[in-house]
Amino acid sequence: xxxxxxxxxxxxxxxxxxxxxxxxxxxxxxxxxxxxxxxxxxxxxxxxxxxxxxxxxxxxxxxxxxxxxxxxxxxxxxxxxxxxxxxxxxxxxxxxxxxxxxxxxxxxxxxxxxxxxxxxxxxxxxxxxxxxxxxxxxxxxxxxxxxxxxxxxxxxxxxxxxxxxxxxxxxxxxxxxxxxxxxxxxxxxxxxxxxxxxxxxxxxxxxxxxxxxxxxxxxxxxxxxxxxxxxxxxxxxxxxxxxxxxxxxxxxxxxxxxxxxxxxxxxxxxxxxxxxxxxxxxxxxxxxxxxxxxxxxxxxxxxxxxxxxxxxxxxxxxxxxxxxxxxx
Numbered sequence: 001x002x003x004x005x006x007x008x009x010x011x012x013x014x015x016x017x018x019x020x021x022x023x024x025x026x027x028x029x030x031x032x033x034x035x036x037x038x039x040x041x042x043x044x045x046x047x048x049x050x051x052x053x054x055x056x057x058x059x060x061x062x063x064x065x066x067x068x069x070x071x072x073x074x075x076x077x078x079x080x081x082x083x084x085x086x087x088x089x090x091x092x093x094x095x096x097x098x099x100x101x102x103x104x105x106x107x108x109x110x111x112x113x114x115x116x117x118x119x120x121x122x123x124x125x126x127x128x129x130x131x132x133x134x135x136x137x138x139x140x141x142x143x144x145x146x147x148x149x150x151x152x153x154x155x156x157x158x159x160x161x162x163x164x165x166x167x168x169x170x171x172x173x174x175x176x177x178x179x180x181x182x183x184x185x186x187x188x189x190x191x192x193x194x195x196x197x198x199x200x201x202x203x204x205x206x207x208x209x210x211x212x213x214x215x216x217x218x219x220x221x222x223x224x225x226x227x228x229x230x231x232x233x234x235x236x237x238x239x240x241x242x243x244x245x246x247x248x249x250x251x252x253x254x255x256x257x258x259x260x261x262x263x264x265x266x267x268x269x270x271x272x273x274x275x276x277x278x279x280x281x282x283x284x285x286x287x288x289x290x291x292x293x294x295x296x297x298x299x300x301x302x303x304x305x306x307x308x309x310x311x312x313x314x315x316x317x318x319x320x321x322x323x324x325x326x327x328x
Contacts, residue, residue, distance in 0.1 A: 011071040011123035012050070014167065021170035023191065023209035024052045027064075028106040037099045038091075046092035051106045052119075054209035057193065061114035063212070064107070065156075066093045070122045074129035077122070077160065079136040085120055086137070090155045093118035097153065117154045119212075124160035133159035156212050164312075168270035169220065169235045172310040182224045182233075189224035192232065194256040219249060229263045236269040240276030240307075246283040250301060254287075259304055268308045280307050 016026070030050050036043040053064040068089045072081075096102040097116050107113055122133065137157060158166070176182040183189050190208035205223075214220050220235040232253075238245050249267070253259045267280070284301045291297035 007071045007073075007125045008069070010125050011069040011121060014123060014163065015050070015067070015069055015121050018163075018166045018170050019052060021173055022166075022215065023186075023207065024054045026050065026052050032105060034096075034099060034101045034105065036095055037101075038095050041091050041095060043091075046095055048092070048096070048102070048106070054211065056114055056211065057208045059114055061112045062110060063114050064116045065119040065212075066096055066106075066116060067119045067121060068092075070120065071125045072122065072129075072160075073126050074124055077124060077129050077133070082122070082133060082136045082157075085122075086155050086157060089118040089120050090153065093153045093155065115152065117156060117212075120155060120157045121163070122157065122159050123163055127164075129160050133157070133161070156216065158216070162216065165237050165270065166215065168310060168312050169268075171313050172235075172268060172270075173222065173233075176233075182222075189222065192221040192223035194221070194252065194258060218245075226263055229261070231264040231266065232258065232262050234265060234267045236267055237271070238269070239271050239273040240269070240279045241273050242275075243279045243282035243286060246280050247287060250283055250287050250305070253305075259300060262304065265305045266308055267305065268310050270310050270312045272307070272309045276309075277307055280305070 012030070028051050032048045033045045034048065036046055047068075048066055049069045050067045051064060052067055053062045055061070056063050066089070068085060070085055093116060096106075107116075173182065177184050186207040188206060190206045191210045191214065192205075192208070193211075193214070206225075210220060218237045220237075222233040222235065223230055224233075234249055236245075236249075240246065246267075249265075253262070253265055258265065269276075281302075284298050284305075288294045288298035288301065
């Protein structure tokens with residue numbers, strides 16, 4: 001029993017630490033059972049591990065997540081339990097939007113709620129899983145990023161690979177702030193969305209959260225004030241084996257003039273291959289050929305965009321450390 005409690009607590013500790021740096025906020029109590037209000041579910045109660053939200057930078061309304069925290073050993077991450085967790089979380093989240101009890105506990109005082117979605121967080125506590133969770137989720141929907149069922153609710157899945165990536169990203173960002181390379185002041189930094197097609201952001205350009213679509217995407221952009229201008233960190237989930245992996249970013253910073261207006265664009269990634277520097281250089285060369293002055297364009301790209309491999313960190317915790325935390 002002690003080991004089960006500790007491994008479960010690992011997922012909670014890591015989720016809180018990671019999403020604190022992604023500018024998400026927690027609301028309400030944890031580990032709350034509440035009454036099911038849909039007879040079709042054939043359940044007496046649903047559980048809620050935790051509820052988090054962020055302010056949507058484009059609508060200035062709050063997006064809430066009914067979070068289910070799962071902690072598995074590598075040999076227990078399999079198709080049936082993962083699919084079962086997704087389906088269970090979906091019906092719980094669907095029920096939550098109809099439950100006055102759930103709303104009283106987790107939405108009380110909020111009048112600007114845009115939507116409530118489910119979020120399944122799958123933590124591999126022995127840090128040894130090499131399985132591709134998308135294979136387990138393929139039967140549920142065609143989109144690997146999230147799963148839309150009947151109704152408006154979605155269930156997003158942050159798998160063990162995503163967890164490892166986000167731990168490395170937030171650890172790197174925390175280190176940059178600690179070294180004063182990035183401002184600690186939240187009014188001088190924030191996640192950044194220059195390519196949003198629906199219009200301008202409705203809230204401040206700074207202190208913005210990482211939205212769920214960016215968290216699950218390949219690129220996560222962070223902008224911060226520096227000297228008399230600003231610089232951009234482009235966190236990348238991929239390996240950089242092929243030049244085409246970098247074309248999207250190059251095109252975006254060119255179209256939105258960021259290549260000219262920013263001081264520096266630093267691509268930072270934990271999983272870069274040894275081919276990545278060559279791939280980026282090839283991307284500069286190929287993209288510049290389409291410009292009126294290829295040489296000038298290439299020189300601008302190569303002078304502004306740099307590539308950095310960030311350290312990878314172990315994201316497991318000793319059971320004894322988690323137990324000690326419970327008594328502090």
